[in-house]
Amino acid sequence: MNIGIDMMGGDFAPLEAVKGILLYLSNNNTAVNLYCIGDESLIQPLIKEYEVSSPNLHFVHAPETIGYHEHPTKALKEKQQSSIAIGFHLLASGKIDAFISAGNTGAMLVGAMFSIKAIEGVxxxxxxxxxxxxxxxxxxxxxxxxxxxxxxxxxxxxxxxxxxxxxxxxxxxxxxxxxxxxxxxxxxxxxxxxxxxxxxxxxxxxxxxxxxxxxxxxxxxxxxxxxxxxxxxxxxxxxxxxxxxxxxxxxxxxxxxxxxxxxNYGGTPVLGVAKPVIIGHGISSAKAFSNMVSLAEKMICSNICIKMAASFQFT
CATH class of the missing domain: 3.40.718.10 (Isopropylmalate Dehydrogenase)
Structure with a gap:
């Protein structure tokens, strides 16, 4: 199970994202691979400071960030090396099974609908x-x-x-x-x-x-x-x-x-797309990030997207 996390999304990123991963790892024993997507020059010092260590932790460098006030479609097109764009590329190519972000909501929705696409029939x-x-x-x-x-x-x-x-x-x-x-x-x-x-x-x-x-x-x-x-x-x-x-x-x-x-709930799931995508609140805290990962894990384990696709085969 591979879950991608946009480390640069949110008002308190990447600090709260790092603390959220630490909280998740301390409360869960499941072998979930977490792919931390973001600027490593900002993430790695925090990883060391908070002593976050796990063989299931992986890092994907993304030097660009999509800001809250940027136009979603334009930003995704022009910032191919942003954490959100790379996250959706990994999800679309099957390298991760779910993607979560507390970043630009519009960019997340555009990515979900055009990179992952809606379930056939939805x-x-x-x-x-x-x-x-x-x-x-x-x-x-x-x-x-x-x-x-x-x-x-x-x-x-x-x-x-x-x-x-x-x-x-x-x-x-x-x-x-x-x-x-x-x-x-x-x-x-x-x-x-x-x-x-x-x-x-x-x-x-x-x-x-x-x-x-x-x-x-x-x-x-x-x-x-x-x-x-x-x-x-x-x-x-x-x-x-x-x-x-x-x-x-x-x-x-x-x-x-x-x-x-x-x-308490972490984030908002986008329902009706082919793979799990979860959008977090802009002010997401460590607890919110941890709960977003837990929700992504539950969505993967339950095969919810596959079940949704099956329900629309005959509608």
Whole structure:
């Protein structure tokens, strides 16, 4: 199992990436090969300082870095020696099995869709986020920003992708699917919601339970919550703010509210592409990097991308 890590991505790179690898190695005994992709002149001194040592640690020199404000497509084309470009080259050529980065989100999405490409039958890949439930379980919300404008067919595909992710990564048996809407009754909502409902209702690959409302995000009504990326991103950013508010009010250690901290989940998977790609938060900490590696490992072990490809063979 070979996992590539963009060491130069993130506000605190490469320091937090190095510390994240140390944390991962200290907590895991599995023989995962970690390929550290980045500027070795910056990485190696930190590796020595923090005494990170493992026979499974490999280094791939990447002298260039794609900044946050660079145009994704242009930067990937012009900076072939950047950590993100090299990472996708290694993934596309089969030298690594998964790639993670907390760098330029646009460049990661462009790389995922054009270097790795979508699974045959998937019209548009999607990005998902984990939502902590009050009962201690977790749900998945998608799309959360990749597809701001959607057609009903896209939401129908997101439901399949989200269900497979919930089952094989979150460990939820026969996950229930809810359509995010402004009311529970069939026929409610805008044009997109009204047109999507019958598609989900007829989809034999999912366990569709109908519409869900905003108040249902954190209860156990639906394990998979489907919406367009515009709506999903607003919900995601609001949910992320819960932990900051809890921290300000001295509730950061609350058993439930603490689960809203982004670092607990590491990163956001791109679902619907042929190989595991995980995008981290720009402010990713060591714990977030460690959890991103763990998520990549779980995605590889579960063959989730192969299972997704199989589910679209007859759609």
């Amino acid at each position: 019209n548009r890949p999607t990005i998902a986020t984990v939502i902590p439930k009050v009962n201690g379980s977790t749900g998945v919300l998608l799309d959360v920003g990749l597809n701001a404008d959607c057609k009903p067919e896209l939401l129908n595909q997101f439901a399949i992708l989200g269900s497979l992710y919930a089952e094989h990564i979150l460990g939820i048996n026969h996950p229930s699917v809810g359509l995010v809407n402004v009311g529970e009754e069939e026929g409610k909502g805008n044009i997109l919601a009204q047109a999507t409902y019958p598609l989900l209702k007829e989809n034999k690959q999912i366990n569709f339970i109908g519409n869900i409302e905003g108040r249902d995000f954190f209860n156990d009504k639906a394990n998979v919550m489907v919406c367009d990326g515009f709506t999903g991103n607003i919900v995601l950013k609001m949910a992320e703010s819960f932990y900051d508010l809890a921290k300000e009010r001295g509730l950061a250690n609350d058993e439930y509210l603490s689960r809203f901290h982004y670092e």
